[in-house]
Every structure is written in C-alpha cells, then in structure tokens.
Amino acid sequence: AQTVTQSQPEMSVQEAETVTLSCTYDTSESNYYLFWYKQPPSRQMILVIRQEAYKQQNATENRFSVNFQKAAKSFSLKISDSQLGDTAMYFCAFMTSNDYKLSFGAGTTVTVRA
C-alpha cells in the first residue's frame, strides 16, 4: 500500500512571497506519478502540477514548481509570488504507473495574506 504524508496542516504567506509545502510518500514501486492538487472553498479539485518518477527534471508550471527527490521519496511544492487566489487546501497525491487510483495526503491549508 502507498502512503502519502503532508506534515504541515497549515501555512501562511504574505502576498508576493514564496511558500514551500512538503510531501513524502512511501512505495516499493519504481514507476509512478506524483501530483499536487489545489482545492479552494468551491471544493473543485484542480490539478496544479504533475511529475513522472522516471523524469529527473523537476516539473514547473508558471509560479508553481516541485523539488522531486526520488531517493528520499520527497515531493515538495514551491509557490512563488503568492497571490490571494492561491488561498486553498493543497493535496499531494500518488499513483503507480500500473494502477488507476490516487492516494492523497491529508492536505495543507495555505492562506495568502494581503
């Protein structure tokens, strides 16, 4: 079974600053996907960024980037130039390449202060 751990229940950041969310996972598989999803109060789970385990290069999507450390089984998310619209709950999720279901962490609530 795969487990995903997000150790930070809440994070607060000033607008325009940078915040980093941590995520660790446990698996014996070598091929898998990692995701960060954002869930605002509307409850819509929105994909922020994805990483395939076989890719060594860290994924980047505009102001969002990840630090993927495969040996350490770590997958942190960095939000640069934080905006008020980034306020949401962020979930780290894991899926093996031969599976179909996502395993989620408990989430980190991010609040961006004006």
Add this chain to the structure above:
Amino acid sequence: GAGVSQSPRYKVAKRGQDVALRCDPISGHVSLFWYQQALGQGPEFLTYFQNEAQLDKSGLPSDRFFAERPEGSVSTLKIQRTQQEDSAVYLCASSNRPPSFFGQGTRLTVV
C-alpha cells in the same frame, strides 16, 4: 461536457434515508472514479469504472454503498439507509490517462 459535473451540490438526508448522487464525466473519458472526503481530510478512493465495468469497489465502506455506470457515461453512487458517518463530500473524477479531472463534489450531511 467541458468538465466533470456532479449533482446535487448539497444534500441533507435524514438518518435511514436512501440517497443517490450523480456524476456526469468529461465526454469520452473511459475511466470514472468515486472518492469520499471527510471534513479536513484528503479524498479516499471508493470505486473505479472502466466504461460500464466496475473493476474495483474495494473502497466502498459497506454494502450500503452501491455504484453503477450502466451505459459507460453517467454514474450514480447510491447510499442506502444513510448513517451519520456517511456525512462527507463525495467527489467524482474521470480520465483517459493521468491525471484525473474532478467535479465539484456533493456535500452530504446526514442528520
């Protein structure tokens, strides 16, 4: 449709009542998933369909939970004789390959 659509968005049920939650996936998506999200927690897998076939229902918490997708498109999650512990947000997702795209969920409150 443009996205995954779920209805109703909110449902209040009296304990013991049966409820039906609907999911309309993205058109053409083969895979459909149901997840349950308790307050302040991450979603937990309930069941998976590939077209009309339910390939995995290992996450359904009890035999009161039943899901179907008879024509390989719209899916319904039915909960019989609801209990207070069934109160949660029920999320539906669809995909053809990773990643999954989610709907806005149905918040079920059992009173």
